[in-house]
Amino acid sequence: MTHTFDIAVIGATGSVGETLMQLLDEREFPVANLHLIASDESAGRSLSFKNKSLRVSALESFDFARVRLAFFAAGAAVTLEYAEKARAAGCSIIDLAAALPAQQAPRVVPEVNPEVLARLSAPYQLSNPSAVxxxxxxxxxxxxxxxxxxxxxxxxxxxxxxxxxxxxxxxxxxxxxxxxxxxxxxxxxxxxxxxxxxxxxxxxxxxxxxxxxxxxxxxxxxxxxxxxxxxxxxxxxxxxxxxxxxxxxxxxxxxxxxxxxxxxxxxxxxxxxxxxxxxxxxxxxxxxxxxxxxxxxxxxxxxxxxxxxxxxxxxVRKGAALNAVQLAELLIKHYL
Amino acid sequence: MTHTFDIAVIGATGSVGETLMQLLDEREFPVANLHLIASDESAGRSLSFKNKSLRVSALESFDFARVRLAFFAAGAAVTLEYAEKARAAGCSIIDLAAALPAQQAPRVVPEVNPEVLARLSAPYQLSNPSAVxxxxxxxxxxxxxxxxxxxxxxxxxxxxxxxxxxxxxxxxxxxxxxxxxxxxxxxxxxxxxxxxxxxxxxxxxxxxxxxxxxxxxxxxxxxxxxxxxxxxxxxxxxxxxxxxxxxxxxxxxxxxxxxxxxxxxxxxxxxxxxxxxxxxxxxxxxxxxxxxxxxxxxxxxxxxxxxxxxxxxxxVRKGAALNAVQLAELLIKHYL
Incomplete structure (x- = not known):
């Protein structure tokens, strides 16, 4: 039986968040529970994932201990505010905004520098480089x-x-x-x-x-x-x-x-x-x-x-969501 | 009294031809008679220049001996077909299509290499470089x-x-x-x-x-x-x-x-x-x-x-029509 993971998408209601969910589905990412997280204004909405309707929760009250991995796709300010809370809860993160310093959360493209992951330890903090x-x-x-x-x-x-x-x-x-x-x-x-x-x-x-x-x-x-x-x-x-x-x-x-x-x-x-x-x-x-x-x-x-x-x-795809999902795939295959 | 010149615009009905006429007017180019020339299909139409209506003549039957200077703004094929006829009639030309070889009709930008004109003799053949x-x-x-x-x-x-x-x-x-x-x-x-x-x-x-x-x-x-x-x-x-x-x-x-x-x-x-x-x-x-x-x-x-x-x-302006008019201004000031 394949191991599955509880994960969170922060910024689920944005265009990158939407593509992230689509790719997690398409690529059959081994999701156990998916937590959709957004700002207070968007919380309470429902989004569909694998034919199930999931309710969007508010970021402020989210307990990062409930997930092994979180995608941060809500902009640099959100990453800066919540990355430490995630780390303290043992949750690895992939930051699509690359808000954290490169020393703390290296920029990785799976086809380019996957070897970087071997130098890190859990909980992992990785950043997407810019799409360009x-x-x-x-x-x-x-x-x-x-x-x-x-x-x-x-x-x-x-x-x-x-x-x-x-x-x-x-x-x-x-x-x-x-x-x-x-x-x-x-x-x-x-x-x-x-x-x-x-x-x-x-x-x-x-x-x-x-x-x-x-x-x-x-x-x-x-x-x-x-x-x-x-x-x-x-x-x-x-x-x-x-x-x-x-x-x-x-x-x-x-x-x-x-x-x-x-x-x-x-x-x-x-x-x-x-x-x-x-x-x-x-x-x-x-x-x-x-x-x-x-x-x-x-x-x-x-x-x-x-x-x-x-x-x-x-x-939006390879430039953001796809690279993040590929990073998550690398993490769960070798490290998590 | 300022000397004035009989000139022709070949390709008068195109967008560059239109801008050429506008600039000849705006810059008070010393035009005596302006001949508007186009393909057979466009011949017979009327265009306005300095509040006068001018009839467009067909290129095929145009006598280049009637003008001192012609702007060729009708594409490379037209230049290649009619440039020699113009030269033989003593008509200088400015080729906006740069169809002629650089040795024959040098590319000139007045702010860049006006000294090139001193090496030529009448009838002059000059080319506009590309807009880029x-x-x-x-x-x-x-x-x-x-x-x-x-x-x-x-x-x-x-x-x-x-x-x-x-x-x-x-x-x-x-x-x-x-x-x-x-x-x-x-x-x-x-x-x-x-x-x-x-x-x-x-x-x-x-x-x-x-x-x-x-x-x-x-x-x-x-x-x-x-x-x-x-x-x-x-x-x-x-x-x-x-x-x-x-x-x-x-x-x-x-x-x-x-x-x-x-x-x-x-x-x-x-x-x-x-x-x-x-x-x-x-x-x-x-x-x-x-x-x-x-x-x-x-x-x-x-x-x-x-x-x-x-x-x-x-x-269309500095990239084509304006440069051509500036070349004509250089020619009439020093050479024609």
Whole structure:
């Protein structure tokens, strides 16, 4: 008989929480009791899981001793407030907001750095990297086997769902207003996002770097255990509901053999390689899929040590919920 | 009394032709007689210029000896077919499609390489670079005064109007169908462009590089007279009607002094520098403006010789019609 686990989803009523539950079901995660937890406002609602209706409980009064593992999918503030309570109760956590310091809750992508778990002890505290870092690291870990990575230059065009349901609602509302020739009044984003690209996704620091841009740079180094890797990251907001699109340029220390690279990408687990007579897009390919899509793989025009790629990934699925569930699967298989 | 010129606009009924006429008017270009030329199908229509109604003539029967200067804004095939006829008639041309070889019709941006004109003789043949190259070169020519440029990595997100009126009509149609929950049937683009990013804007060659990507790389080297500059270019199609957005990462040969760079960018003609407490976007800032907008200017996270910027530019105006009119102004001021 398979061992089963009592688990909790904190932030069950959000879009990531919803995808988490869907994946726990789809992947037949060995759940004994599932506790759905949300803020006081959402408590009392009912959600369906495996054809059963489950009532959402309030976070404030939840006893973490009742579960072995909790997914924190309710934002950084909630993680910071409740992670210690969970730890004290012996509950391992997977923090989708990556609110805890990396030393305390390392960022892990199962395909990239699963060995990190062996250095920890129960109760485990693990963090999801950002969706952009997960997609990039899934590709770079394959490239690393073929070439010595010197520098990566990234422009990531983020879906509005990276800002949750409100981001999606605002893009829909603005688009409808513009198509109906009504005056546009930005509410959730600081200006027009419909039919426009916003040059930043959060508030830059005094050096001009955004929070996510710094995060991507440090997460890539942590995930790939490559402290000397040079990272240039630009994160922008695209008028796309689902799926991140990333333009990646890599400089290697030696000339790149394209055929070998493409062969490695096409057989790597977790990746879907698209041949050069086609190309992947976020909406038509990546969304709803577990795999990170890669296409437009080409060398440099002026530099044989350069490699350019296009990456499309489901920001809510592999970028958040799927990676968290895969981390939980690793934990229960080897450690819990 | 100012000297005036008889000129022709080939492709007068297209969106670039329309902007050309608007700019000739706004900038008080010394036009004597304006000949509006288009394909046989559009001939006979009337367009308004300076409150006068002008009839559109057919290209096939047009006598180029009647004008001193012709703007070719009807696509590469038309330029290739009629440029020699114009030259033989003593008519200088400005080719907005850049169909002629660079040796024959050099690519020129007035702020970047006006000295090229002195090496030519009448009748002049000049080409507009691509909109992406115009925007990039306008910025790089300023940076070049401050740092030695080694490598530029570009991700350009193009507006659908870079594909003309049909591109805009298709984005509008697809968006309306999706918002009305009707099934989507891509027609002009090869797949869904509404709420999506397409990883390429034309058909890549056997090495995976798109036509525009190769063009941007060679045009930047030509415009900046920098044959050793390394260029990585990725051009993608964004669900944006007007205005190109470009993420630019520059590697210099020496550490970058950010304050000096920002000071130079903020005083350069043709540029609009946006301070780091704000950022420019295509739709809200660049569209309808003559200037190329620059913002999010920041150094490297891991490399003091790196510089990152965001560029927004009106692809139809500075990216096409305005540059062509500025070239014509240069020609009539010094050469014609």
């Amino acid at each position: 870092s997960i997609a990039l690291a899934s590709v770079l870990v394959v490239l690393r086997e073929q070439i010595r990575l010197q520098r990566v230059t990234v422009t990531a065009c983020l879906a509005v769902t990276s800002r949750g349901r409100q981001g999606a609602a605002e893009l829909a509302r603005q688009t409808a207003e513009l198509l109906n020739a009504r005056p546009l009044e930005p509410r959730f984003f600081d200006r027009q996002i419909a039919f426009n690209l916003l040059a930043q996704v959060d508030t830059p620091d005094s050096d001009g770097h955004g929070v996510l841009e710094r995060r991507v740079a440090s997460e890539l180094k942590e995930l790939l255990d490559a402290p000397a890797l040079k990272v240039s990251a630009t994160c922008v907001q695209a008028p796309v509901f689902f799926g991140d699109s990333i333009s990646l340029s890599v400089q290697a220390e030696e000339p790149v053999e394209l055929a070998t690279i493409c062969a490695a990408l096409s057989t790597a687990p977790g990746l879907e390689y698209v041949e050069s007579d086609d190309y992947p897009t976020a909406v038509a390919d990546a969304v709803g899929q577990d795999e990170v899509y890669i296409g437009r793989v080409r060398g440099g025009l002026d530099d044989p040590s350069e490699l350019n790629l296009w990456i499309a990934s489901d920001n | 190259s115009i925007a990039l070169a306008s910025v790089l020519v300023v940076l070049r005064e401050q740092i030695r440029l080694q490598r530029v990595t570009v991700t350009a997100c193009l507006a659908v109007t870079s594909r003309g009126r049909q591109g805009a009509a298709e984005l509008a149609r697809q968006t309306a169908e999706l918002l009305n929950a009707r099934p989507l049937e891509p027609r002009f683009f090869d797949r869904q462009i509404a709420f999506n990013l397409l990883a390429q804007v034309d058909t890549p060659d056997s090495d995976g590089h798109g036509v525009l990507e190769r063009r941007v790389a060679s045009e930047l080297k030509e415009l900046l007279d920098a044959p050793a500059l390394k260029v990585s270019a990725t051009c993608v199609q964004a669900p944006v009607f007007f205005g190109d957005s470009i993420s630019l990462s520059v590697q210099a040969e020496e550490p970058v002094e950010l304050a000096t760079i920002c000071a130079a960018l903020s005083t350069a003609p043709g540029l609009e520098y946006v301070e780091s407490d704000d950022y420019p976007t295509a739709v809200a800032d660049a569209v309808g403006q003559d200037e190329v907008y620059i913002g999010r200017v920041r150094g490297g996270l891991d490399d003091p010789s790196e510089l990152n910027l965001w560029i927004a530019s009106d692809n």
